[in-house]
Amino acid sequence: MSSSLLHSQRQQHPLIGYYLSRKKFSKLRFDQFLLRCKQFHIDTVELTHDYFDRQNIRIPQLIVHKLEDDVSSHLLMEKICLLPKSSTIILDEFNSISRLLNRYEQYSLLNSNKNCYVVPPFIRVTDDDNKLMIEKMLINNQISFPIMCKPIQAHGDKSHDMKIIFDVQHLNDIDKPCVLQQFIDHDGILFKVFAIGQDNYHIVQRNSIRNLNTYSSRETISFHSSEVSSSQADHILLSTDPSIIVTFDHTLINKIVQTVQNLFELNLVGIDIIIDRKTGDYAVIDVNYFPGYEGITDFSTQLFHLCQQLLHIS
Ligand SMILES: Nc1ncnc2c1ncn2[C@@H]1O[C@H](COP(=O)(O)OP(=O)(O)OP(=O)(O)O)[C@@H](O)[C@H]1O
Numbered sequence: 001m002s003s004s005l006l007h008s009q010r011q012q013h014p015l016i017g018y019y020l021s022r023k024k025f026s027k028l029r030f031d032q033f034l035l036r037c038k039q040f041h042i043d044t045v046e047l048t049h050d051y052f053d054r055q056n057i058r059i060p061q062l063i064v065h066k067l068e069d070d071v072s073s074h075l076l077m078e079k080i081c082l083l084p085k086s087s088t089i090i091l092d093e094f095n096s097i098s099r100l101l102n103r104y105e106q107y108s109l110l111n112s113n114k115n116c117y118v119v120p121p122f123i124r125v126t127d128d129d130n131k132l133m134i135e136k137m138l139i140n141n142q143i144s145f146p147i148m149c150k151p152i153q154a155h156g157d158k159s160h161d162m163k164i165i166f167d168v169q170h171l172n173d174i175d176k177p178c179v180l181q182q183f184i185d186h187d188g189i190l191f192k193v194f195a196i197g198q199d200n201y202h203i204v205q206r207n208s209i210r211n212l213n214t215y216s217s218r219e220t221i222s223f224h225s226s227e228v229s230s231s232q233a234d235h236i237l238l239s240t241d242p243s244i245i246v247t248f249d250h251t252l253i254n255k256i257v258q259t260v261q262n263l264f265e266l267n268l269v270g271i272d273i274i275i276d277r278k279t280g281d282y283a284v285i286d287v288n289y290f291p292g293y294e295g296i297t298d299f300s301t302q303l304f305h306l307c308q309q310l311l312h313i314s
């Protein structure tokens with residue numbers, strides 16, 4: 001076969017572009033996804049901030065990304081936004097992702113369609129709000145202590161430093177801007193729902209913060225989310241009672257996933273759910289785009305199937 005023919009055949013292969021941090025690449029074992037693409041004659045290319053500035057490049061039919069909040073990511077994002085909508089599918093669309101980047105907006109959107117779940121009551125605190133104003137907002141929104149203080153920004157390095165505040169006297173401990181949210185006792189069990197496209201999700205159970213109704217100290221507790229809800233978490237706040245068993249209703253979770261995915265229009269999404277031990281309500285406490293998928297052994301295969309589906313190839 002002549003080299004020019006080989007070249008033109010190669011041009012026929014679909015092309016997937018990807019942009020992930022080194023850490024994310026290795027945690028997801030993304031090399032296995034790339035290998036699968038190769039086996040199925042799908043070309044892949046790692047995107048760099050200047051990829052689209054180069055001559056004679058191929059435009060990917062699909063882009064898989066988890067862009068960071070840095071200059072390279074921003075430059076690349078600008079270029080991707082200029083691509084014709086009809087030529088490239090973006091996994092996931094920036095517009096969809098932007099709906100959850102601010103925790104207050106994320107919770108407000110969740111609140112707009114909550115027929116199968118609740119969102120623990122929350123308020124937004126800006127740099128301009130003083131203690132008195134915050135106290136008033138808490139009362140108006142029927143939020144009682146303890147409360148969670150979460151950075152307003154939902155993703156990135158500085159977004160996972162949390163605090164639990166136990167009384168009004170400690171309201172000065174909050175870091176603004178933030179969201180203050182009612183702490184819900186949930187028997188120290190968290191359900192992480194990892195979706196990979198529509199109608200394909202996995203439920204992973206993790207340890208979480210124990211019930212605080214009998215917690216005696218009023219001192220503010222600070223922690224990083226990963227200390228309490230990652231698979232390796234081992235924090236004094238975690239539930240240590242192995243006799244507590246929390247079961248969940250599959251049908252309800254199914255409904256929650258569908259509702260949340262439709263609201264945010266995301267393929268790669270993680271939804272964190274706790275069950276209120278007093279009311280039995282299912283509370284959505286966090287929505288993450290392109291999460292870690294830890295515990296999902298064949299993530300690369302499932303991502304590959306999603307790409308095939310989106311590209312209409314099999
Ligand atoms: N309203 C709440 N009531 C009780 N516990 C909560 C509440 N909100 C959060 N938590 C606990 O705090 C942890 C971190 O909260 P959250 O999921 O909002 O943070 P995050 O930084 O967005 O986490 P992730 O790393 O999963 O993105 C949860 O996993 C859960 O254990």
Ligand SMILES: O=P(O)(O)O[C@H]1[C@H](OP(=O)(O)O)[C@@H](OP(=O)(O)O)[C@@H](O)[C@@H](O)[C@@H]1OP(=O)(O)O
Pocket residue numbers: 023024027066154155156157159192226229230270288289290291292293294
């Ligand atoms: O790395 P991990 O496995 O902890 O994945 C976490 C992921 O970090 P990564 O994207 O750098 O992997 C986080 O992203 P940023 O908010 O920091 O952007 C966020 O999505 C967490 O919810 C994920 O934890 P999970 O919900 O899956 O437990």
Ligand SMILES: [Mg+2]
Pocket residue numbers: 154286287288
């Ligand atoms: Mg989160």
